[in-house]
Amino acid sequence: MTTTAFIGLGAMGDPMAAHLARQARHDGAKALVWNRTTTKAEAHAAKHGSVSVTLPEVAQADILFTCLPTSAEVDGIIGQLAPHLKRGLTWVDCTSGHPDAAKRQRRQLAELGVNFLDAPVSGGTGGAEAGTLTVMLGGPAAEVEAVRPHLAFAGKAVHVGETGAGFAVKSINNMLLAVNLWAAGEGLVALANSGVNVSAALDVINASSGRSNATENLVPQRVVTREFPCTFALGLLAKDTGIAVDVVNSVKGSAPVIAQTAALFRAAARTVGAEQDHTAALKLIETMNQKEIK
Amino acid sequence: MTTTAFIGLGAMGDPMAAHLARQARHDGAKALVWNRTTTKAEAHAAKHGSVSVTLPEVAQADILFTCLPTSAEVDGIIGQLAPHLKRGLTWVDCTSGHPDAAKRQRRQLAELGVNFLDAPVSGGTGGAEAGTLTVMLGGPAAEVEAVRPHLAFAGKAVHVGETGAGFAVKSINNMLLAVNLWAAGEGLVALANSGVNVSAALDVINASSGRSNATENLVPQRVVTREFPCTFALGLLAKDTGIAVDVVNSVKGSAPVIAQTAALFRAAARTVGAEQDHTAALKLIETMNQKEIK
Amino acid sequence: MTTTAFIGLGAMGDPMAAHLARQARHDGAKALVWNRTTTKAEAHAAKHGSVSVTLPEVAQADILFTCLPTSAEVDGIIGQLAPHLKRGLTWVDCTSGHPDAAKRQRRQLAELGVNFLDAPVSGGTGGAEAGTLTVMLGGPAAEVEAVRPHLAFAGKAVHVGETGAGFAVKSINNMLLAVNLWAAGEGLVALANSGVNVSAALDVINASSGRSNATENLVPQRVVTREFPCTFALGLLAKDTGIAVDVVNSVKGSAPVIAQTAALFRAAARTVGAEQDHTAALKLIETMNQKEIK
Amino acid sequence: MTTTAFIGLGAMGDPMAAHLARQARHDGAKALVWNRTTTKAEAHAAKHGSVSVTLPEVAQADILFTCLPTSAEVDGIIGQLAPHLKRGLTWVDCTSGHPDAAKRQRRQLAELGVNFLDAPVSGGTGGAEAGTLTVMLGGPAAEVEAVRPHLAFAGKAVHVGETGAGFAVKSINNMLLAVNLWAAGEGLVALANSGVNVSAALDVINASSGRSNATENLVPQRVVTREFPCTFALGLLAKDTGIAVDVVNSVKGSAPVIAQTAALFRAAARTVGAEQDHTAALKLIETMNQKEIK
CATH class of the missing domain: 1.10.1040.10 (N-(1-d-carboxylethyl)-l-norvaline Dehydrogenase; domain 2)
Known part of the structure; x- marks a missing residue:
């Protein structure tokens, strides 16, 4: 049973996390959500059956998705979560981030036993709602294949190269x-x-x-x-x-x-x-x- | 019965003229062709049932199509045909020509009682062969509508504005x-x-x-x-x-x-x-x- | 005795014409001026000793200078002066004009027995007042050399090529x-x-x-x-x-x-x-x- | 008595260091030089009266100039000199370097008690030989003023802003x-x-x-x-x-x-x-x- 978590319930993240919750329900698994504004997470939980949790609890998921404005916000979350992250967790960053940040973040998280993949998406809010987003994944092939079954919001997911290639x-x-x-x-x-x-x-x-x-x-x-x-x-x-x-x-x-x-x-x-x-x-x-x- | 003529049997013009010949056959009408290299016109006639004629004979058609590299070559043909042009003929120039040339050519031909429309096409050699070209027509609406039924090579024909607008x-x-x-x-x-x-x-x-x-x-x-x-x-x-x-x-x-x-x-x-x-x-x-x- | 005339007493033209008037005074010759707004020409005459005349009178000068906003205004003046122009006059256009216009204007004036040189200037209002403008002349070498002694507003005058080269x-x-x-x-x-x-x-x-x-x-x-x-x-x-x-x-x-x-x-x-x-x-x-x- | 040192005797550095040697001779001081290719430093010493030394000895100067292709080469020299640098030394980098590198290098050297100024030059090899280079200094005003009397190769030296502003x-x-x-x-x-x-x-x-x-x-x-x-x-x-x-x-x-x-x-x-x-x-x-x- 794979527990997913999603951070960043914005215009894109909100419907993306809804697809994760739907799949979790189908699999009998859990889909955690967290947002800076707690009420948005609680509304998501109420509407989609996800579980609104505290930031440290997010760090206990198996796969953690982030979808934030820029890599700087991801850096901020890494800083807050660092003491809590479960070893073996895979961090899938769907932000439209910076390739240099991806390389740095992967190194930083590797020291904590966490895998990092850059996985930006395209398709707009329409694609996010329909669950037909295109995902561009950067990182080692084995790690990309391991998360592929869990990209419930994707219509297409392509492994485009090493860390940073997705961004x-x-x-x-x-x-x-x-x-x-x-x-x-x-x-x-x-x-x-x-x-x-x-x-x-x-x-x-x-x-x-x-x-x-x-x-x-x-x-x-x-x-x-x-x-x-x-x-x-x-x-x-x-x-x-x-x-x-x-x-x-x-x-x-x-x-x-x-x-x-x-x-x-x-x-x-x-x-x-x-x-x-x-x-x-x-x-x-x-x-x-x-x-x-x- | 409308007689068409086609000047310029290049990569685009050759299949475009073939569609005119096919429609003429269907209508029991004539589709004349002329090319600088006469053998190309004769081959076209043999293959598609068009009629290879001399340049002055082309000038007796009802609708004359040109499809040449640039407006300069169209100017050259206008110069050669001027003494022969039938009054009431409509000249449809499918060249990717210049808007300024279109305005000048229309004025020049109007003095000879000939209508000029700029009618460049898009779709490539594939579209020309399939008869699915997009035609962009510039000129008076009535003249555009009059030639519309004769654009046998077109999948779509749009009147985009006054003379020159097509180019x-x-x-x-x-x-x-x-x-x-x-x-x-x-x-x-x-x-x-x-x-x-x-x-x-x-x-x-x-x-x-x-x-x-x-x-x-x-x-x-x-x-x-x-x-x-x-x-x-x-x-x-x-x-x-x-x-x-x-x-x-x-x-x-x-x-x-x-x-x-x-x-x-x-x-x-x-x-x-x-x-x-x-x-x-x-x-x-x-x-x-x-x-x-x- | 060479009579000069100057059309266009704007920010540049006014001080340029003043240098022509100064030289005329020195040579015992005449420097005519004309401006769309007559009062500007009269003020120039009063201040610099030039002679404010009607447009047809300008056409009787030996060298006619124009300094106008664009070649279109020069075309306008050519149209007005055409019936009056003295054969043998040299028209020196100091406008920042268009090379294509220069070629056309030279042909047009040649039919009236008038030479046309493009002679734009650089140096700003400061250079115009100091009489140190740089002049870039386009046209036949002999005609350029003939006007060179009369460029009283110039600090430097260079023959840069055929008609249009100056512009x-x-x-x-x-x-x-x-x-x-x-x-x-x-x-x-x-x-x-x-x-x-x-x-x-x-x-x-x-x-x-x-x-x-x-x-x-x-x-x-x-x-x-x-x-x-x-x-x-x-x-x-x-x-x-x-x-x-x-x-x-x-x-x-x-x-x-x-x-x-x-x-x-x-x-x-x-x-x-x-x-x-x-x-x-x-x-x-x-x-x-x-x-x-x- | 201020001892200067110069690293990088290239097309610019060689004549720049010659001016330092000339001033040192006049002041009764020492001008050290070092180059990756030792023979160039020895030739400089023979010709200009500078002193060719080992890299660690350079680190004992009061003012150390570098003039290298890029900030990357400066980083390399910092790494080699770090264990040897005299506290209180001022490092004046005349490389056409990167503002980001300047900020990083200044922080890094500050920890060793060394001041860093970015001081790129303009004027070409001609200006370097004539001693008329323009120097653009970035860093604290007091440090800039302290080195100003020692810029023997400069015709003009301007303090343009904080660290990185020179670059x-x-x-x-x-x-x-x-x-x-x-x-x-x-x-x-x-x-x-x-x-x-x-x-x-x-x-x-x-x-x-x-x-x-x-x-x-x-x-x-x-x-x-x-x-x-x-x-x-x-x-x-x-x-x-x-x-x-x-x-x-x-x-x-x-x-x-x-x-x-x-x-x-x-x-x-x-x-x-x-x-x-x-x-x-x-x-x-x-x-x-x-x-x-x-």
């Missing part, structure tokens, strides 16, 4: 999201200023070679509608693009478009607001061109 | 293709240099938010395989990104990522070879990073 | 000004955010390899002082960077940093204000980084 | 050098391809607002002559631009032009050769545009 791939994925989204914004605002109907342009682009997740889903659903519903904050995407730049720099890579786009997303987070939806980055493009994309 | 949208579509492709190259080469398996990374990216036509189709099929089959030349894509920059500039737009990417594709065409497949642009990224994407 | 060099000069200025802004705002004293940083940079006219003069005198005195409008510099991009594109060049900087200056003109001093472009950098450069 | 300013200075140089290359190659004489263009630019150290000195002396004499390696400038990017990122700054230029210099170092002169970066621009700048 690296996630950052590049989000960087591509950022580039594709930004370029779509630049192109569409120029068409709008040329008198072209933006929706007609999206219609043909999405049946053509320039299509991407950004043009197929994000721009029509969030930008053209002017709704910009906040499911993934611009400040977090800007942070992820910064990690991607670090990934490039750590191999002394040359990536001029990635470098520029990261700078522009940082500017967007500063000028549009880090707490806005990530698609609101295009409002900076709209300001730069004095035209709305609609 | 503008096409150039932005191809620009997005260029950006998405280039950024994928930059990101994947950094991952490769970090020791991540490129195919595993593509696998998760294509199940995640960073996916695009470039990551789903072009990079796995053409780059990772090291095949780079030439179906769309790098020099032509570089030309299209230049048109996109002109579209931005004509509205005094600010599009830094588009501007940068156009410059990089021009450099790629110069250093890798304009006649290579467009995906071979990533060879410049590989040189810049001393690592292959595979 | 091309001017646009690249202003583009380098734009790049050097913008990069200084990016670097200094990062130092300011790191707690480094900006003036101390400028002090060492200006004694080091990173120095430029931007760091030696513009940033300390206009940005750090927060004065941004408007002697050269941001909108005009943004226009010049657009011409530089056209120069690059006309030779199918690859210039990613120039391309990016032109896009950023266009954004700056849109967001900060086209009528502000060109150094106020750095206010966009300040917004992007939430920190003043001081 | 930060140096990296931004070199970044501006890189941007100004690269942009000049992009602009001049476009002019060359337009048929403009490059030397004439440089002549007017250097009398105009676009001038910089790059256009005034580097391009005419090293690029146009095709000599590219190696006094400062491209690989080291690429490294410095990487440090500048780190400075920007450490304050979460947005600097798109700096970001792109750093990527392009890394590509240049990879494709042209890290051991070439830094001005040879423009050979990548020449390849991208198929034209030499001359």
Whole structure:
């Protein structure tokens, strides 16, 4: 019987932990939850049958999942849990973290007899609720295979490389999201200023070679509608693009478009607001061109 | 009975004209073809039942399609055909042309009693053969609707705006293709240099938010395989990104990522070879990073 | 006796025409002036001894200087003067114009028996007042040498190539000004955010390899002082960077940093204000980084 | 009597240490030198009157200068000298190092009773020989003032901020050098391809607002002559631009032009050769545009 624990019941973590609770119920096992705001954990327990516990109790699980804003918060939890961690525990960090942090955290936890895997997820809140998230795992193959049956929130789980590789791939994925989204914004605002109907342009682009997740889903659903519903904050995407730049720099890579786009997303987070939806980055493009994309 | 004519039996034009011939056969009408190299037109006639004619005879069709490398070649054909053009003919230019050229050509042909529509296509040689191309039409709505039933090679045809709008949208579509492709190259080469398996990374990216036509189709099929089959030349894509920059500039737009990417594709065409497949642009990224994407 | 005429008594043109008047007085010749706002021409005549005339009278000079915002205004004047122009007149255009316009204007005026030289100037209002402007001349060598003795406002006059070359060099000069200025802004705002004293940083940079006219003069005198005195409008510099991009594109060049900087200056003109001093472009950098450069 | 010591007799260090020896002779003091290759130190002693000593003996000086390729080599020397360092010694690091390294090294040496100042220099081998280098000092004001009289190789020494500020300013200075140089290359190659004489263009630019150290000195002396004499390696400038990017990122700054230029210099170092002169970066621009700048 494997006991899981989940720390970080945010927009992503809450439904992810619900899938763990569902599987635990099915297996006759226990799914512990902890959150900085205790009431959220208690509500989760009430709603999904998980068990709301204290932080030290979490440390007695077999598999501990974390899903926090950045690697810095994971460092904070490691510090608090260090005296309590059960030897043999596997720590699966679903944060969109930093590859360098993963390597350091793995070394640090190894001294306490704890395994650490980086396991960021993609798919948004929709994928988290549907249990169809894509998980990118970094770490030794044996440890990855051992946790694979317990990723109840995943539709797909891929072992992408050694420790840190999961975070690296996630950052590049989000960087591509950022580039594709930004370029779509630049192109569409120029068409709008040329008198072209933006929706007609999206219609043909999405049946053509320039299509991407950004043009197929994000721009029509969030930008053209002017709704910009906040499911993934611009400040977090800007942070992820910064990690991607670090990934490039750590191999002394040359990536001029990635470098520029990261700078522009940082500017967007500063000028549009880090707490806005990530698609609101295009409002900076709209300001730069004095035209709305609609 | 509507007689069509087709000029430019290249990799795209040849199968497009075949669809026109098939429809003509069905309608009991005629589909004329002309090509600079006469043997290509004769082979087309023999294989598809089109009629190989002289250039002046082409000018007697009801609808004349052109599909040439650039607007300059269309200008050349206009010059040759001017004395022969039947009044009331509609000229449908499927070239990936320039919006400014479209406006000029429409004015020039209007003086001869000929309608001009810009009607570039997307979908590649595969789409041309399947008859599922996406057509982006620019010009007056009535003229667009009049030719719509005769676009036998199209899976989708969208009226995107006034004269030039078709070429503008096409150039932005191809620009997005260029950006998405280039950024994928930059990101994947950094991952490769970090020791991540490129195919595993593509696998998760294509199940995640960073996916695009470039990551789903072009990079796995053409780059990772090291095949780079030439179906769309790098020099032509570089030309299209230049048109996109002109579209931005004509509205005094600010599009830094588009501007940068156009410059990089021009450099790629110069250093890798304009006649290579467009995906071979990533060879410049590989040189810049001393690592292959595979 | 050579009669000169000057059209465009703006911030640059007014003191330039004053030098022509001074030389005319010395030579016993005449220096005509014309301005859209007649009172400016009359004030110039009263102050400097030039002769305020009607537009057709200007066309009877031997050498006609124009100094206008863009080539479009020069086109306008050509249209108005065409019926009046004296055969054998040399038109010296000191506008920061477009190379393509120069070629067209030269052809157009040649049909009227008039020579056209592109002759943009650099040195700012200070150089115009001191009569130390640098002039970049494009056109046939013999015509350039013929006007050289009459460039009373010049400290240096260089024949840089055929028609259009003067405008091309001017646009690249202003583009380098734009790049050097913008990069200084990016670097200094990062130092300011790191707690480094900006003036101390400028002090060492200006004694080091990173120095430029931007760091030696513009940033300390206009940005750090927060004065941004408007002697050269941001909108005009943004226009010049657009011409530089056209120069690059006309030779199918690859210039990613120039391309990016032109896009950023266009954004700056849109967001900060086209009528502000060109150094106020750095206010966009300040917004992007939430920190003043001081 | 202050004893100085100098580690790192490279192209910069050798003439810098000669100035220390000259001052020591004048003061009746001692100037120790050490180099990994002992014969270089012995030659220095023979030529300049310095004293060639063993590494532990260096640690007994009052002021110890280091001038090494990167902060990593300084870390190596700290490791070797740690057991020998005299308490109260001041370590003045003239390497173009990393601000983060400076902070770490200062903490590490403080535990041994040693002061650490970052003190990178600018001025090239010419400035080193003439004793006119510009020094950018980071650290507590009192310590900076205490070493100021002993900077015999300096023409100017400026206290720019706390520990790390010297390295930060140096990296931004070199970044501006890189941007100004690269942009000049992009602009001049476009002019060359337009048929403009490059030397004439440089002549007017250097009398105009676009001038910089790059256009005034580097391009005419090293690029146009095709000599590219190696006094400062491209690989080291690429490294410095990487440090500048780190400075920007450490304050979460947005600097798109700096970001792109750093990527392009890394590509240049990879494709042209890290051991070439830094001005040879423009050979990548020449390849991208198929034209030499001359």
